[in-house]
Amino acid sequence: MTKERKPKNVFKEGAISSEFIAESIAKHQSKTSIGAHNIFLGQVRADAIDGKTVSAIEYTAYEDMANPKFHEIRETTFSKFNLTCMHIYHSLGTVKSGEICLFVFVSSPRRKEVFKALEYVVEEIKAKVPVYGKEIFEDSTHQWKVNS
Amino acid sequence: MQLQIKYFGLIAEITNCDKETIEFSKTLISELLEELYDKYPSLKQKDFKVAQNHEIVSNNSKITNPEIALLPPFSGG
Numbered sequence: 001m002t003k004e005r006k007p008k009n010v011f012k013e014g015a016i017s018s019e020f021i022a023e024s025i026a027k028h029q030s031k032t033s034i035g036a037h038n039i040f041l042g043q044v045r046a047d048a049i050d051g052k053t054v055s056a057i058e059y060t061a062y063e064d065m066a067n068p069k070f071h072e073i074r075e076t077t078f079s080k081f082n083l084t085c086m087h088i089y090h091s092l093g094t095v096k097s098g099e100i101c102l103f104v105f106v107s108s109p110r111r112k113e114v115f116k117a118l119e120y121v122v123e124e125i126k127a128k129v130p131v132y133g134k135e136i137f138e139d140s141t142h143q144w145k146v147n148s
Numbered sequence: 149m150q151l152q153i154k155y156f157g158l159i160a161e162i163t164n165c166d167k168e169t170i171e172f173s174k175t176l177i178s179e180l181l182e183e184l185y186d187k188y189p190s191l192k193q194k195d196f197k198v199a200q201n202h203e204i205v206s207n208n209s210k211i212t213n214p215e216i217a218l219l220p221p222f223s224g225g
Contacts, residue, residue, distance in 0.1 A: 042225045061224070062156055062217055065202035090224060102225045122225065130199070130217075131224030132157035144158045145223040 010070045011063065011092045015099035016041075024087060024105055034084050034107045038114035040122050042102030044095050052137040056096045057145060062130040073124045081117040083108050088121065090131060101133075149173070151180070154217040162190050178207040180216065196220045 021041070028034060047054045070088055077086060084107045091101040102125070106117045126147050133145035151172045160166045172180060177198050185192050197204045199217040 059224070060156065062154065062199070062219065065199055065217065068202055126222070126225050128222070129224050130156065130219050130222055132220070133223040134157070144220070146221060147223045147225070 008071070009067060010088050010090050011061065011066075012089050013091075013093050015091060015095045015101065016089055016103045018100075020089075021100070021103055024103075028085075028107060031084060031107070033109055035109045036111035036114045037105065037107045038111075038118040039106075040102070040104040040118055041100050042122075044097045044099055044101055046097035047135070049135075049137075049143065052139060052141065054097055054135045055138045056094050056136045057101065058094050058134040058136060058142075059090070059092050059101065060132050060134070061090075061092060066129050066131060069129045070125070073121060073128065076124070077106075077117055077121050080120065081106075081108070081113045082110070083113060083117055086117075086121070088125070090125070090129075094136075149211075150214060151211070152215050153180075153184070154215065156217065157220040157223075159191070159194060159196050159218045159220050162194065163188055172211070175210050176207070177205060177209050177211060177216070180211065181207060184218075191218075194220065 044057050074086055087105040089103040095101040104118060104121050106114045106121065108114045134142050135145050136142050149172055150169055152167060152169050154167045155163045155165065197219050199205065199219055200209065200213050
């Protein structure tokens with residue numbers, strides 16, 4: 001039996017707080033078929049480029065395409081791995097260095113599934129979702145981030 | 149047909165706007181790009197893909213939707 005899943009809005013304005021992440025974990029205590037969670041947190045790195053340091057990343061996205069892409073990635077991940085649930089949140093707007101900009105949370109009865117599923121989801125997001133990071137330096141100049 | 153062109157990231161800096169409406173009478177993505185290169189010559193040196201109906205399409209695709217997006221390489225996460 002397949003459950004119908006509606007596209008969710010993945011984007012959150014600004015950084016993803018540790019309180020929000022903690023609450024997400026706590027909400028799963030009632031789902032007692034789960035035996036393993038796995039969490040990926042993307043954090044803004046203070047890269048030094050030509051003597052200047054990144055102080056924040058300003059995220060924008062083609063939201064009309066990005067939300068359906070996130071949905072497609074969710075559906076494919078559920079079909080490939082035995083997961084109980086999955087949550088994805090990505091920041092828009094300004095996220096300072098050291099703050100969290102991406103939160104991916106997968107849960108399953110068994111640990112082996114969540115290790116594989118989490119890597120799959122994160123790599124798919126990086127490759128397929130039209131999100132753009134503008135790296136802002138301390139002197140207010142900027143450059144466009146490139147994923148490696 | 150009237151097309152709404154959306155620009156993102158580095159591409160929006162070159163065009164100096166994140167969207168614009170243009171009147172277009174031809175049929176292919178490649179023909180639209182020729183017009184945009186005339187308007188914004190420095191676009192030619194930039195790496196980007198074109199999306200229609202929220203999917204990446206090749207330059208020899210026909211234009212079937214009034215919304216076209218120019219997408220530089222993604223850098224989410």
